[in-house]
Amino acid sequence: MTAQEIESGRFVRQANRFTDTITADGSSGHPAEAGRYRLFVSYACPWAHRSLIVRRLLGLEDAIGVGVVDPIRDERGWRFPEPDPVTGAGFLSELYLSTDPDYQGRYTVPCVWDTAAGRMVTNDFPAITTTMETQFTAWHRPGAPDLYPEPLRPEIDELNELVYTTVNNGVYRAGFATAQEPYEKAFDALFATFDRLEERLSDRRYLLGDAITEADVRLYPTLARFDAVYHSHFKCNLRRLVDYPNLWAYARDLYSVPAFGETTDFDQIKRHYYVTQRNVNPSGVVPKGPLIDWTAPHGRERLAGRGAPDGR
Template identity: 55%
Template structure:
């Protein structure tokens, strides 16, 4: 699944390959440098120094976009958005005037990777955080990055920011994240890129067994861990929001649509309608990425017109379970200028 450019054909959060048994395997060797309050890796937290490069198409990058907004870090950590598609070399900044990121001045994210690691051979992935003064990538370790926004950037959180990774719940959050990543976040890919019928069947069963487990867990509680939104909810949401537009058909995850799983559908709508979640989602970019880039699965590159998105705005009734979305905090303010999703790419277009 790798070409001679060193970039995975299915690249979004790491290189991939299919093992001899037909099972999809994700390369999880990331740049492990951390940006911390004490700067122990050489990169201290500093307002304005770093740029988060993401794509609204990518579920792993979308986590960072959501968490940055929930914590109120927009004025501290700038956001560069790559387009929804990429070629064999790299994600590109084709959404920006002249095809260049206006802060980094580069056309391809690959340039920031090569600035630090000439000839970098692993996947050129989003999300990535780039050191603006040097133009060098600092990290693409998406799982660690989101936790560090919650724990290392606290001096710059908005005053009423939620606690997305509270110490007293970290053990439980970590365990939920582990099984959700294995069976759901990565599980849909294990279905979509399986190289044998047997590998696909195993991945399919694990995925829907875990979705059933999540449905049972969420039937009596509003959020995955505790009584407010945590990192665990963010990580599950970015897969659920892509389920019907992409994973159900494109990745053959077709036992049921999300809209046919009552508990998870209500849970996903609850989060979507919470400020910081749905206002970061671009359904058109999501579909374009998967159906255009994955030519090994969709050779024609045809992007489906559906599904109908209007149901995302229907009442969800989850308030009856109690809980407070932001705990003792408050919702984030309006979306920053220049970061709004085009209304025609959202359920609001149907209103």
């Protein structure tokens, strides 16, 4: 954590610095093209996890390449296990600094590199998934789901805002707080939202009803990390995910879809948080548990959903 990220014991997330856009019509100077962009991710990072899920659900694996960093990060920032074969970078910082030598922020994943322009386009994580959904439609696989359907956007956006503030970023606000009051505020807001989601998921298979949308993609990475990391490491311990019948079954339902399950790497997730975040866990010791069966039957087919999008 840099000093400016903690204000009066309250965790404040830095603004995204690279916010250029990729557009289907090329008007932004970064036209959507197959083979042109490289997405950099960590399997540990919940914001990056979203982008891996969407890329896989939409069948964009051939159109958008991926570079994966090592889950353990030191003060030099994210490191590639081997130099990145496309850019040659050993550290992600090299790509940020070659784009903007004056850049002073953190070198974050996910981010998207334009191989034709030789520069970083964006590290604006909310835009990365919606760009794949709306600007790369020419490369979506046949039968790809519409994760961001026009008529549902207002409801998706509203839910995303609540989920971002109280859940996705809420766990960080609890875990990185260095004073009692901001911690408790984040904690209370997080579990209040869990109660609302538990109720919402009682009679619908996914957050918006019968089909998986961007809202599910954004909630899932936090649920996947919850019992293994956030419950203990970030002190989010009112309840565990497994204590919520609907939310837990919903999480397993999503996990059973390969785009979600096969992009979920519990080992990298645990090692990243417990080893890298020494401000929270000074010893770096990684807990062995918990023992959780993510493959137990979820039983949510009864909610008349259209089901998982053909096994992707």
